[in-house]
Amino acid sequence: MRSDNSIILQTATRLLVPLLLLFSVFLLLRGHNEPGGGFIAGLVASSAFALHLFAFDASSTRKLLKVESQLLMGAGLLLALLSGMVGVVFRGQPFLTSQWGTFYVPGIGELAVSTPLLFDIGVYLVVIGVVSTILLSLDKVEE
Amino acid sequence: MLFAVISGFVLAVLVPRLSSVLGAKIGWCLALLPAVLFGYFLTFWAQVTNGQVVLLSHEWIPSLGINLNFMVDGLSLMFALLITGIGTFIFIYAGCYLQGHKDIHKLLMYLLAFMGAMLGLVLSSNLISLFIFWELTSFTSYLLIGFNHEQEKARKAALQGLFITAGGGLALMAGLILLGHLGGSFELNELLAQGTDIQQQPLFLAMMVLVLLGAFTKSAQTPFHFWLPNAMAAPTPVSAYLHSATMVKAGVYLMARLQPMMAGSEAWMLTLSLFGGVTMTVGALMAACSTDLKRILAFSTIMALGTLTMLIGIGTPHALEAAMVFLLAHALYKGALFMAAGTLDHATGTKDVRDLGGLRKYMPQTTLFIALAALSLAGIPPLFGFIAKELMFESALGAPWLSGLLIGLSVITAIGIVAAAALVAIKPFYGALKPTPKTPHEAPLSLRLGFTILAIVGLLLGLMPGLVTPLLQAAVTAIGGGPAAEPELALWHGFNLPLLLSGLALLCGGLLYHYWERVRDPLAAALRPLAYGPERGYERMMDGLVALAQWQTRILQNGYMTHYILTILLTTIALLAYAFWSEDAFVYSLSFEGVRFYEVVISLLMIVAVVYAGATHLRLGSVAAIGVLGFAMAMIYVFFSAPDLAITQVLVETLTVIMLVLVLFRLPGFQYLSSPLVRCRDAAVAGAFGVLVTMMVLTVNQSSLPGEGITAYLVENSYVAAHGRNIVNVILVDFRALDTLGEIFVLALAAIGVNAMIRFRWETQK
Numbered sequence: 071m072r073s074d075n076s077i078i079l080q081t082a083t084r085l086l087v088p089l090l091l092l093f094s095v096f097l098l099l100r101g102h103n104e105p106g107g108g109f110i111a112g113l114v115a116s117s118a119f120a121l122h123l124f125a126f127d128a129s130s131t132r133k134l135l136k137v138e139s140q141l142l143m144g145a146g147l148l149l150a151l152l153s154g155m156v157g158v159v160f161r162g163q164p165f166l167t168s169q170w171g172t173f174y175v176p177g178i179g180e181l182a183v184s185t186p187l188l189f190d191i192g193v194y195l196v197v198i199g200v201v202s203t204i205l206l207s208l209d210k211v212e213e
Numbered sequence: 214m215l216f217a218v219i220s221g222f223v224l225a226v227l228v229p230r231l232s233s234v235l236g237a238k239i240g241w242c243l244a245l246l247p248a249v250l251f252g253y254f255l256t257f258w259a260q261v262t263n264g265q266v267v268l269l270s271h272e273w274i275p276s277l278g279i280n281l282n283f284m285v286d287g288l289s290l291m292f293a294l295l296i297t298g299i300g301t302f303i304f305i306y307a308g309c310y311l312q313g314h315k316d317i318h319k320l321l322m323y324l325l326a327f328m329g330a331m332l333g334l335v336l337s338s339n340l341i342s343l344f345i346f347w348e349l350t351s352f353t354s355y356l357l358i359g360f361n362h363e364q365e366k367a368r369k370a371a372l373q374g375l376f377i378t379a380g381g382g383l384a385l386m387a388g389l390i391l392l393g394h395l396g397g398s399f400e401l402n403e404l405l406a407q408g409t410d411i412q413q414q415p416l417f418l419a420m421m422v423l424v425l426l427g428a429f430t431k432s433a434q435t436p437f438h439f440w441l442p443n444a445m446a447a448p449t450p451v452s453a454y455l456h457s458a459t460m461v462k463a464g465v466y467l468m469a470r471l472q473p474m475m476a477g478s479e480a481w482m483l484t485l486s487l488f489g490g491v492t493m494t495v496g497a498l499m500a501a502c503s504t505d506l507k508r509i510l511a512f513s514t515i516m517a518l519g520t521l522t523m524l525i526g527i528g529t530p531h532a533l534e535a536a537m538v539f540l541l542a543h544a545l546y547k548g549a550l551f552m553a554a555g556t557l558d559h560a561t562g563t564k565d566v567r568d569l570g571g572l573r574k575y576m577p578q579t580t581l582f583i584a585l586a587a588l589s590l591a592g593i594p595p596l597f598g599f600i601a602k603e604l605m606f607e608s609a610l611g612a613p614w615l616s617g618l619l620i621g622l623s624v625i626t627a628i629g630i631v632a633a634a635a636l637v638a639i640k641p642f643y644g645a646l647k648p649t650p651k652t653p654h655e656a657p658l659s660l661r662l663g664f665t666i667l668a669i670v671g672l673l674l675g676l677m678p679g680l681v682t683p684l685l686q687a688a689v690t691a692i693g694g695g696p697a698a699e700p701e702l703a704l705w706h707g708f709n710l711p712l713l714l715s716g717l718a719l720l721c722g723g724l725l726y727h728y729w730e731r732v733r734d735p736l737a738a739a740l741r742p743l744a745y746g747p748e749r750g751y752e753r754m755m756d757g758l759v760a761l762a763q764w765q766t767r768i769l770q771n772g773y774m775t776h777y778i779l780t781i782l783l784t785t786i787a788l789l790a791y792a793f794w795s796e797d798a799f800v801y802s803l804s805f806e807g808v809r810f811y812e813v814v815i816s817l818l819m820i821v822a823v824v825y826a827g828a829t830h831l832r833l834g835s836v837a838a839i840g841v842l843g844f845a846m847a848m849i850y851v852f853f854s855a856p857d858l859a860i861t862q863v864l865v866e867t868l869t870v871i872m873l874v875l876v877l878f879r880l881p882g883f884q885y886l887s888s889p890l891v892r893c894r895d896a897a898v899a900g901a902f903g904v905l906v907t908m909m910v911l912t913v914n915q916s917s918l919p920g921e922g923i924t925a926y927l928v929e930n931s932y933v934a935a936h937g938r939n940i941v942n943v944i945l946v947d948f949r950a951l952d953t954l955g956e957i958f959v960l961a962l963a964a965i966g967v968n969a970m971i972r973f974r975w976e977t978q979k
Contacts, residue, residue, distance in 0.1 A: 108945075140968070143965075186937070207967055
């Protein structure tokens with residue numbers, strides 16, 4: 071966008087984007103017990119990218135995303151689908167039946183993993199993918 | 214068993230990769246699968262011919278009573294062996310026939326998927342899974358007919374085939390569900406065990422008509438027969454496999470399968486024998502006056518399907534036996550003839566019998582084996598087709614009613630088919646050599662292998678029918694509903710009426726062929742209304758359908774945002790108003806007790822924001838006002854302790870404003886383009902909508918919703934069962950995860966839509 075405009079915005083954005091992204095991961099992981107979750111976290115992360123888009127331009131936001139935004143949507147949908155298949159494949163239970171388990175990770179300790187978490191990460195990726203796809207394509211109109 | 218059915222689909226997925234590795238040998242390699250499956254099904258031979266019915270069960274959706282249960286009895290074993298046996302040769306043939314074609318892997322892929330679907334269809338013992346496989350065969354058939362999709366003819370034929378068979382499929386679905394409810398079970402073996410009890414049910418007739426609609430469309434019975442000759446637009450391996458030997462017999466399979474339940478019902482017997490009789494006559498006569506090799510064979514397939522339907526309709530043990538023998542004989546010679554016809558086309562470049570002649574010297578092997586198969590088609594001893602035809606005459610003679618009519622039709626059919634067989638086997642090969650687009654040459658082994666072996670098997674079974682009598686007996690047992698006597702198959706039954714009729718048919722057929730050049734045109738003209746009338750009806754219906762679709766698209770999808778919103782709002786208003794009026798449902802009680810001061814302030818703020826958003830001339834102002842509304846809403850969520858909702862609302866509002874800003878300054882300046890009258894109308898609609906929604910909210914607050922216990926259940930189980938204290942999140946990702954999955958798919962689709970639209974405009978402007 072107007073990359074020559076605001077040094078203040080650009081500097082603030084450099085600081086805010088990592089913070090917002092970190093915060094979104096925090097919201098994503100706490101979501102099962104406290105307010106948060108994949109959808110909200112996805113929106114927070116998307117607003118980080120939106121801010122970046124405003125402060126810089128589309129090509130640098132694309133660079134920040136590292137991957138095509140559509141790829142994020144696809145990966146998210148696939149992850150959500152696969153998380154539903156875990157129970158089907160390993161336990162013969164109906165699609166999307168939740169599975170829970172804990173793993174011991176050296177150095178960290180007990181780590182609780184579950185398919186709803188995977189599902190939520192899928193939602194998170196889809197939301198980021200959707201919002202950034204729309205934002206980037208709207209931005210393209212301007213060029 | 215499950216793996217046997219699914220292996221076709223699995224291998225189909227791998228074909229594109231395999232075809233780049235294997236190159237020209239792909240046909241031979243893929244043929245291994247049907248060959249192995251053929252061997253696998255042969256292992257059931259001993260069990261099934263001993264009179265056992267093998268049941269194999271896999272739960273699929275047990276809560277709905279839908280299971281992947283498979284049943285192997287005489288009937289399904291015979292079909293399975295035909296599907297895999299003929300399939301083996303088809304793959305070898307197809308690999309060579311389309312060698313070098315850029316889409317050969319697609320064809321092989323569809324063929325494999327079709328084989329899996331067809332096996333599933335004939336082995337399923339659950340009505341629902343049977344139906345699903347049934348539809349899969351229609352679908353793969355659509356893809357295969359439309360294989361040459363650059364040609365308009367092929368696309369049209371594919372759509373026609375799909376329309377007719379899938380339309381019948383809809384009726385069939387209703388029929389099968391009805392059958393399941395009448396019989397109290399969706400399992401075929403349980404239904405069959407009840408015998409003919411089902412005929413006492415009041416809805417029996419409706420069920421029968423629906424099921425028959427499905428079977429008749431699939432098996433190309435008059436008046437639905439016209440899609441089959443058109444389906445010859447598909448490459449020859451497809452015609453040989455789907456449209457003669459296997460798929461079109463699915464309808465016959467279903468009728469045979471249900472025969473034990475339907476036996477003795479007059480409606481069933483009469484419908485089947487009449488429709489079958491007419492179909493077979495139309496098919497035979499049309500075959501005799503066609504000129505395209507593949508169309509001749511297609512019409513003779515219609516003849517065979519009609520014959521099978523008629524024989525099942527006659528329903529005597531003898532007729533059922535004849536049906537099974539005829540089915541086997543037909544699959545053998547018709548598969549062979551199609552492959553041979555394709556070989557001719559391959560070698561000479563034309564399929565028109567009028568342009569072919571004197572090829573005997575150039576293609577000696579093809580000449581020999583096409584003659585063998587054609588003799589079987591014409592029903593001439595000592596081939597298996599002769600036994601089948603004799604049995605058909607005997608059954609028609611022994612029919613409990615309409616015997617005279619059926620015999621007459623059978624004889625006409627036999628005459629037509631003898632002429633058709635001569636057209637295929639004699640005309641292209643004898644007489645003077647005619648110039649063809651390609652120089653005629655003998656075809657390679659992989660093209661000839663299939664029809665050579667099938668023709669030899671036809672001869673072998675004619676000489677030694679004892680080889681297959683155990684299987685035929687088991688099949689007749691399966692459709693007769695009780696143990697059947699061993700069929701006595703022999704070439705020589707003594708000098709009797711059927712033999713006399715055969716001789717008569719042969720003589721007249723020979724004469725018909727001799728005077729073919731002169732008789733063809735008048736005969737074709739006479740048959741025109743019967744043969745092409747239904748097709749014209751179909752075309753008129755399709756035109757009407759398209760016109761209707763255009764009309765309703767013009768009305769509903771006119772591209773104006775205002776109209777879309779107006780349509781949605783007016784429909785909602787009408788429905789809500791009707792519900793309130795008819796149920797007299799409007800109740801409310803307003804009490805302002807306990808309303809807190811800041812709630813009043815927020816509400817006032819919202820009202821001001823809405824009024825400003827509607828009145829302002831500034832777009833940015835309007836967007837900001839809507840933003841204010843959203844944030845005020847979020848505040849209300851906060852007051853009523855719904856943090857998740859509030860956070861979501863705030864974030865969505867923020868992003869919406871950002872997106873609107875991105876498009877806002879691309880829009881032209883503000884202007885009044887609508888007349889005052891239109892604005893009054895819009896105001897009235899908006900006002901009415903607001904009033905009704907308010908009424909609805911007030912009413913809903915007063916009434917107790919069904920499922921009151923759900924909230925309590927969610928609250929109680931959120932932590933216990935789903936390990937989460939945030940109920941909103943637990944609902945989203947666990948209790949109602951399927952809804953969420955649907956929603957994120959919709960979100961992704963919307964984003965793809967936005968992207969596509971914008972990119973399209975961007976690229977066209979460039």
